[in-house]
Amino acid sequence: MPTRDEIFSKVQATLVDALGVDDEDVTESARLSADLGAESIDFLDIVFRLEKNFATKIPRGELFPENFAAAGTAYVANGMVTEEGLKELKVRMPHADIDGFAKNPKVENLQELFTVGMIVNFLQRKLG
Template identity: 45%
Template sequence: MTREEIHEKVADVLVQALGVSRAEIKPETSLVGDLEAESIDFLDIIFRLEKTFGIEVARGELFPQEMLRDPQLVQGGKLTEAGVAALRDRFNFTDLSQLTVGQNVEELVNDLLTVRTIVDYVESKLRLASSATV
């Protein structure tokens, strides 16, 4: 499956889960900031991604809400050095080079949870699945 095909299917998932217009969905679109997704929506998105792509999304693997409540990773609403390292490790499927110590977590959620991030995630899961079956 090409990256473009993955993007199209991710867009379909988001249209169905969030009731948004297809025109609103671009790679840089923020799920929270632009599409106003909430915690309950993330469950629906995960369910639909699993069904659409035949993948399993482990709890917290794509949406890091629990990590961002960990006092070792976030202090005073800002990322710690350990938080940056943990997020880069968890999200090793996408580019987090812009992540910095002291970054505001609320802004980070908008920047991190984008359509591009979901496409990167699905692409990495499909790549792992195909290499496991070879």
């Protein structure tokens, strides 16, 4: 089983290739969208490369959940993620810092969950 450092360096190399950023930009706390400039299609590219580099399969929605904030669910109310939504996020994204997010659970802050460290956590759980 690879160590966290080993996983991190491969994730770093993956993001350098997928996003055209420099090594030093890819820190554990870097956010994929706000800090590294990732756009929607980049998430697909990132998943493809992670699958290749880690020789694993990442089913759709497992790393980056989709349609969480869609209308008509009890997960979101008035632009905020509800208690029920937070519970669901913990189930769907055990690799993300949901407790940190819960301090200011605005829907627009959901993207902040997508950090480099989150990907490393995900792979550590998956490969462990």
